[in-house]
Amino acid sequence: MSAMLNIQRKKLSPPLIAFLLAVALFLFSSFFIAGGTGLHGIADRGLNILRISAFLGIIAAGQTLVILSGGEGIDLSVGTTVTLAAMVAGWICNKQDQNIWIALLAGLAVGTIIGFINGIGIAILKIHPLIMTLSISGVTTGVMLAIYQGKVLGGSGPNMTRLISLPIFGGLSGAVIIWILFSILIWVLLTRTRYGKNLFAVGNNRNASRLSGVRVPQTVIIAYTLSGLIAALGGFALLGFTQTVYFTLGGAYLFPSIAAVVIGGTTLSGGEGSYWGTMSGALVLTVVDSILTSIQLSPPARQIILGVILLVVITVYGRQRSLRQ
Amino acid sequence: MTFVTMAALKDNLKKFTQNKTFLLPLLLLVITLSVNFFLQPKMFDTRVLGGNLRSYMPLIFLAVAQTFVIINGSIDLAVGAEMSLVAAFLVTRLSETSTLGEFVLILLAGIGIGMLAGAFNGLAVSYIRLPAFITSYASSYIFGGIALLVLPRPGGNMPLDLADAYRHAAILGIPFGIWVIALILIVWSVVRATRYGTFLYAVGGSEKSAYASGVPVSQNRFVTHMVAGGIAAIAAVFLALNTGSSDARIGDAMTLNSVVAVVLGGTLMSGGSGGVAGSILGVLILSFIRNIVSYTNISTWIQPLVDATIILIAIASPGFIRLFHRKEIKAK
Numbered sequence: 059m060s061a062m063l064n065i066q067r068k069k070l071s072p073p074l075i076a077f078l079l080a081v082a083l084f085l086f087s088s089f090f091i092a093g094g095t096g097l098h099g100i101a102d103r104g105l106n107i108l109r110i111s112a113f114l115g116i117i118a119a120g121q122t123l124v125i126l127s128g129g130e131g132i133d134l135s136v137g138t139t140v141t142l143a144a145m146v147a148g149w150i151c152n153k154q155d156q157n158i159w160i161a162l163l164a165g166l167a168v169g170t171i172i173g174f175i176n177g178i179g180i181a182i183l184k185i186h187p188l189i190m191t192l193s194i195s196g197v198t199t200g201v202m203l204a205i206y207q208g209k210v211l212g213g214s215g216p217n218m219t220r221l222i223s224l225p226i227f228g229g230l231s232g233a234v235i236i237w238i239l240f241s242i243l244i245w246v247l248l249t250r251t252r253y254g255k256n257l258f259a260v261g262n263n264r265n266a267s268r269l270s271g272v273r274v275p276q277t278v279i280i281a282y283t284l285s286g287l288i289a290a291l292g293g294f295a296l297l298g299f300t301q302t303v304y305f306t307l308g309g310a311y312l313f314p315s316i317a318a319v320v321i322g323g324t325t326l327s328g329g330e331g332s333y334w335g336t337m338s339g340a341l342v343l344t345v346v347d348s349i350l351t352s353i354q355l356s357p358p359a360r361q362i363i364l365g366v367i368l369l370v371v372i373t374v375y376g377r378q379r380s381l382r383q
Numbered sequence: 384m385t386f387v388t389m390a391a392l393k394d395n396l397k398k399f400t401q402n403k404t405f406l407l408p409l410l411l412l413v414i415t416l417s418v419n420f421f422l423q424p425k426m427f428d429t430r431v432l433g434g435n436l437r438s439y440m441p442l443i444f445l446a447v448a449q450t451f452v453i454i455n456g457s458i459d460l461a462v463g464a465e466m467s468l469v470a471a472f473l474v475t476r477l478s479e480t481s482t483l484g485e486f487v488l489i490l491l492a493g494i495g496i497g498m499l500a501g502a503f504n505g506l507a508v509s510y511i512r513l514p515a516f517i518t519s520y521a522s523s524y525i526f527g528g529i530a531l532l533v534l535p536r537p538g539g540n541m542p543l544d545l546a547d548a549y550r551h552a553a554i555l556g557i558p559f560g561i562w563v564i565a566l567i568l569i570v571w572s573v574v575r576a577t578r579y580g581t582f583l584y585a586v587g588g589s590e591k592s593a594y595a596s597g598v599p600v601s602q603n604r605f606v607t608h609m610v611a612g613g614i615a616a617i618a619a620v621f622l623a624l625n626t627g628s629s630d631a632r633i634g635d636a637m638t639l640n641s642v643v644a645v646v647l648g649g650t651l652m653s654g655g656s657g658g659v660a661g662s663i664l665g666v667l668i669l670s671f672i673r674n675i676v677s678y679t680n681i682s683t684w685i686q687p688l689v690d691a692t693i694i695l696i697a698i699a700s701p702g703f704i705r706l707f708h709r710k711e712i713k714a715k
């Protein structure tokens with residue numbers, strides 16, 4: 059409660075709070091947990107956090123668009139989309155360099171198709187987003203098993219790995235640079251295009267948007283399609299990082315992708331939020347995860363803490379109005 | 384001439400299908416049941432039927448739990464984790480030689496744990512007023528994590544003689560599972576007739592109107608979540624009795640199926656309508672689909688895809704029907 063009051067008094071926006079929280083947690087963990095390794099050590103650790111956050115940050119962008127679109131919007135298929143796109147890309151690359159572009163296009167196409175089907179089901183057939191995206195994630199898993207059939211699945215090309223993992227510019231890895239460029243694109247999309255304005259309007263009030271001439275179904279379909287496309291991009295980047303594909307590759311990003319959006323202050327009812335909040339949310343989650351890893355907490359305990367963090371954040375930001383009001 | 388009658392027939396069909404949401408699950412059930420019966424003529428043998436029902440039982444209870452919350456206008460994405468948690472508790476506290484007395488005691492404690500987990504969700508959703516789906520999604524992580532701490536590796540024990548008795552139980556030659564389903568339906572019709580039952584639908588239909596007419600909205604929603612947790616715990620008992628052991632991750636995939644079963648059974652996600660009988664039909668439809676797919680000679684690598692696609696089509700079909708009707712309205 060007191061945190062909420064503070065926001066109102068000092069006009070601290072949730073994205074800024076999340077960003078400051080990430081920085082504070084990072085400094086705390088650098089000084090008290092990793093032990094003083096000097097300025098150089100801290101910078102290294104910071105770059106590493108950025109490098110790991112990039113994947114979650116990219117994947118969570120799609121989740122941001124979908125949640126912004128409102129109507130209890132959520133995309134629970136991002137995890138399996140990430141894995142399937144990585145699988146298809148790795149399969150086409152087959153550890154060689156010559157087909158990287160085809161692999162990228164094929165991966166993105168897979169994600170776009172999945173997202174488009176989600177959009178049609180939700181906006182045209184009026185299936186609840188939760189059920190639609192969960193069912194699609196079941197179908198995607200089915201496709202993965204049908205492709206896999208016990209074979210070895212290829213992997214990323216050497217150039218891809220180089221591009222994603224190695225430092226390119228001022229110690230920043232390719233993944234981070236891709237993330238920065240990507241975030242500019244999303245920022246332009248959300249704040250400088252008509253589609254962005256429509257998306258916020260639709261998320262705020264569907265009826266009012268419809269009456270003022272916004273094509274609501276189209277806007278929603280595009281949000282889900284972009285979410286699939288972005289998840290696939292995340293899958294491709296992740297493939298460059300891990301070099302091989304395994305079944306739980308993307309699933310691990312589903313829960314954090316939602317948590318990052320919520321921590322960044324995007325309201326779950328839609329129509330209010332920002333991508334820069336989600337980016338800060340991704341940083342917070344990555345720092346927390348690195349702290350939990352360095353104090354050697356078991357995976358179940360980490361899972362519990364993640365759940366508690368999300369609950370606390372919703373309690374601070376996500377309370378609905380009382381019926382009395 | 385034939386043209387006119389065809390048009391009249393089509394018109395009648397449209398009138399008949401309008402606003403009858405239960406028709407689709409019934410039709411699906413008849414189709415899946417007949418195909419299943421064709422592939423497995425022995426499916427109504429007491430032994431085969433009993434075995435099938437035992438494997439359906441955990442999902443039936445989870446779907447019943449989910450029905451309560453969805454009718455109430457809420458959702459519980461933690462039912463699977465609640466079941467995993469209670470099952471983990473049961474199989475680690477009981478041994479192969481536990482007596483009936485110990486079993487009853489642990490069972491009651493397990494149901495208590497389930498209700499506590501449900502009450503946790505209920506508190507967050509009704510009194511703290513958090514959005515239900517994200518709250519229960521978060522709590523499913525917490526409950527699932529605790530289940531993993533309790534039972535790190537799949538295993539555990541149930542009393543051998545009890546599990547054995549459960550596997551062979553039949554009253555009047557009718558498998559135990561049928562009696563359980565009958566009991567669920569009787570209890571449900573009683574609950575529905577109580578004041579709580581009336582409020583359950585009223586809150587789901589319109590929170591605001593319910594509140595304005597003096598229904599204790601928050602209390603009703605809290606109790607509903609707690610009841611759902613208790614029912615998920617009963618699902619855990621049937622699960623553990625059937626397999627004699629458990630796995631802390633077993634409930635994860637079943638949460639989706641519980642929601643799908645409720646939707647297939649004609650209960651609306653928006654709340655305020657539907658019932659438990661439809662959801663049980665929903666579970667049977669899901670199980671028959673799975674049976675049919677596994678009976679065909681499709682490679683096991685392709686089966687999950689076929690399975691998931693059929694479920695997706697089943698979920699999408701009311702939308703197609705609505706589209707069909709809407710076009711007709713527009714034409715008029």
